[in-house]
Amino acid sequence: MTVKKEVYLTFDDGIQAGTEEVLSILKQTNVPATFYLIGKHLFNAYEKDRHKCMWLLNEIYQNHSIGNHSYYHGNDEYRKYYEEGICVDDTWKCLTVLQDFEKNEDELRWYLQELRDNFRANGNDIHVTRKTVKLARLPGSNSWVYSKKTGDAGSDLVSKLPGKQTGRWATKLFDIGYQVFGWDVEWEMNFDFYNEALQLKEDLYCRNGKDNPDSRLMNFDIDMYANENVLKDRLTETWEQVAGKVLKLQKDKIVLLMHDRAFRRGMAFAGKAEETEKLRALILYLKGRGIIFKTLDQY
Incomplete structure (x- = not known):
């Protein structure tokens, strides 16, 4: 039996480990998605491998949609982020939520301009038909x-705000032109790297004192492909469970939240399929049920 639903696949926290794998599955299954990019992760990817980073960004820009997910992601200290802002370097320079998003917007614009310049230098240009809607998702x-x-500025405003502080910033982002989206369904996963980051911060605070900012708290990078990390930040639900949640939800439009890194290679062991195969299975199953896939600029 087919169902009349639109599903909006969204992937958070790129560009990072797993982005390439996700893009490959989307290309194979011929469906679009929205990628919410984080500035510090984009910076790290660019520093590691400039050519690969720009290739991934081009794939996203040409075939999918880009959303702003902030530059620092609140340094994973969300309460402080939404109440006070965050310290971003050793000089105690602080940013509000709005400034953090504006910084990421500037960074994204810089990378995309470099992408265009590289294409023009080779006698080509970038032609994209739908990149006019500014999308944001709060960390x-x-x-x-x-x-x-x-x-459409003339249409009715819809607001679903979980809390006073976060709602205030979501409204501010909307006021400067963003469409702010959360999610209806999440493909649940572990957050081992987040918990380890909190522990690292606690250790550094104990060693240096909370009044001594440390740049390692702001932008440390992790090799998510390393053997010791292969089981971290992985899916805790099967694709069948996620499909069930999507189909049972009484909505015509469903936003599905996922994270790039959950689908990075390295989980094929003991007869189990790679996580990317689970993503492929979910997409093909939903396609078979008549689901239409769109990007959030088409919501």
């Missing part, structure tokens, strides 16, 4: 503030 917050017809 760690399922906040929504958007127009019923995305990008």
Whole structure:
């Protein structure tokens, strides 16, 4: 039996380990998605391998949609982030949530301009038909503030705000032109790297004192492909469970939240399939049920 639903696949925290694998599955299954990018992860990817980073960014820009997920992701200290802002370097320079998103917007614009310049230098140009809607998602917050017809200033405003502090910033982002989306369904996963980051911060605080900011708290990078990390930040639900949640939800439009790194290679052991195969299975199953896939600029 087919169902009349639109599903919006969204992937958070790129560009990072797993982004390439996700893009490969989306290409094979011919479905679009929205990628919410984090500035510090994009910076790390660019520093590691400039060519590969720009290739991935081009794949996203040409075939999918890009959303702003902040530059620092609140340094994973969400309460402080939404109440006070965050310290971003050893000089005690602090950013508000709005400034953090504006910084990421500037960074994304810089990388995309370099992408265009590289294409033109080779006698080509970038032609994209739908990149006019500004999308944002708050770190760690399922906040929504958007127009019923995305990008249509004359349409009715829809707000779903989980808390006073996060709602305040979601509204501010909307006021400067963003459509802010949360999610309806999440493909649940472990957050081992997040817990380890909190422990690292606690250790550094104990060693240096909370009044001594340490740059390692702001932008440390992890090799997620390393053998000791292969089991971390992995899916805790089967694709069948996620499909069940999507189909049971009484909505015509469903936003599905996932994270790039959950689908990075390295989980094929003891007869189990790679996580990417689970993503492929979910997409093909939903396609078979008549689901239509769209990007959030088409919401």
